[in-house]
Amino acid sequence: MKHKIMPIIITIILGALLYYFMLPPLNLNAPLFWAFALTIFVIYFISSEIYKLKTNENIITKIEKTVTRTSYILLLVPGVIGFILLINVINTPLFNSSKYYNRIIIKEDGVFEEDVNEVDFKALPLLDKDSSQKLGDRVMGQMTELVSQFRVSDLYTQINYKSDIVRVTPLEYANVIKYFTNRKGGVKGYIILNSVTGKAELVKLDKGMKYMPSALFNENLHRKLRFSFPFENFGTEKFELDNDGNPFWIIPTIKYVGVGLRPEVTGVVTLNPITGETTKYNAEEVPTWIDHVHQPSLLLEQVDDWGKYAKGYFNSIFGQKGVIATTEGYNYTVMNDDVYLYTGITSVASDESNIGFILSNLRTKETVFYPVSGAEEYSAMASAEGQVQQMKYRATFPLLINLNNKPTYLLSLKDNAGLVKMYAFVDVVDYQKVVVSDAKDGIEAAALSYLGNDERYVDENKVITKDITISKIKTTMIDGTTYYYLVDNNNNKYKVSIKIYPNLLPFLENGQKINVSFKEETDVYEILKIND
Secondary structure, three states: OHHHHHHHHHHHHHHHHHHHHHOOOOOOOOHHHHHHHHHHHHHHHHHHHHHHOOOOOOHHHHHHHHHHHHHHHHHHHHHHHHHHHHHHHHOOHHHHHHHHHOOOOEEOOOOHHHHOOOOOHHHOOOOOHHHHHHHHHHHHHOOHHHHOOEEEOOOOEEEEEOOEEEEEEEEEEOOHHHHHHHOOOOEEEEEEEEOOOOOEEEEEEEEEEOOEOOOOHHHEHHHHHHHHOOOOEEOOOEEEEOOOOOEEEEEEEEEEEOOOEEEEEEEEEEEOOOOOOEEEEEHHHOOOOOOOOOOHHHHHHHHHHHHHOOOOHHHHHOOOOOOEEEOOOOEEEEEOOEEEEEEEEEEOOOOOEEOEEEEEEOOOOOEEEEOOOEEOHHHHHHHHHHHOHHHOOEEOOOEEEEEOOEEEEEEEEEOOOOOEEEEEEEEOOOOOOEEEEEHHHOHHHHHHHHOOOOOOOOOHHHEEEEEEEEEEEEEEEEOOEEEEEEEEOOOOEEEEEOOOOOOOHHHOOOOOEEEEEEEOOOOEEEEEEEEO
16 A cells, blocks of 8 residues: 555655746646646656565566556657647648737838837937946945845836836845845845936835745745746746836736747736735736836747748748848837837848838737838948947947938947947938947937037037028038028028928028028038027
């Protein structure tokens, strides 16, 4: 009797320990579940065979029975794996290309200048994650009472918070020893960094956060989630703030087809790291303060399937007619109080140009394709670096902005220390059109320089604003840019680039009165602004 009960007891004990550390979802669609289940089965078989060897049977008989049972096991385990592979093959694009194509619905006729507002440089998130980390570490280094006990997480989630574009990241326990010495009070705060102004602040909490990735035992974030939702598949967690500044972990819930195929976000679980309270939302019910519901990697995978299987599986391999894919890398932009992912779309030929780009709402998954042919992002980065190659600056992945009703890449150029030294504007349609400017002069001065109207060194006291009446209009092209030359009734001469007012300058007429602001430094006054 003992040889039957003891293997079960051993399997239960070892299985419980394995579950505690492995944390598999009890879900037949999860690959980790099958790894866990097969391991449990092997544990039971080995322990059972060990106890059977202790029976009073003849040793030859024992060995023969063990060999027989082992042969069955050697067939059973591969059989289960083979069955899983068969199920997955049935669910591959070979037989279900239309389902892969329809994983995401994309509006294909987006109009960039209508959907994306003209850039507001006073609300532009210039700081990338790398720069944010340096500022966050600097703030943490000033808190001598905390820096020895905690470290800064490298999450830096970009969110909208009280109408500001910010990155937020929690502190974490510095190591195992610091967990035991601080677990009673929890993690004391988080860092919030304004992506526009660069202001970083450590927010100290009255009650510490207990449920963290760096915590141990039942306070570990992933263990808390698994014990609260044993059947759910989870995506990658994000750290966000609600409208009152309360910290939350945001964890997507995932549904698979077959075993681990065609993952789809079904909703999110929010977990309060202070109290451990959890709430589950369906994707359609997610509160608006949550910005990150759909994982970027999953969205890019779905967009790639949309571009690959539009005309079936075999076309994606052989003819490849109309097959497109996302470019390497992505970035975020913010519109209408939501965070959007954007990336370029290129042909599978993998040349250095895009046929367009997509914007995808990370909360709702609404995705729009903009058919704007132009530079691939890394080509734009190389073009910007080429302008200052002697300085060996490195370009950040570009921000996509609407500048003068045209899609434009904005990049920062950094030195080896990670400090922003210059800004670069690159025309999306023609990445040979590049202008770089010193960062010390400001982003708006850099934009004016790119538009052909640089007023970086103009004293405001030297700017003149007055009404003029046009008597003559002439145009000429300089370095591929059209300039309008105006003469007023007093025979004063003015010039202005077409890039500044493309929808106004072509319609100016002789005898028309306009109000202009200009700098009076040369014989031909450079118009800075045509006022309403």
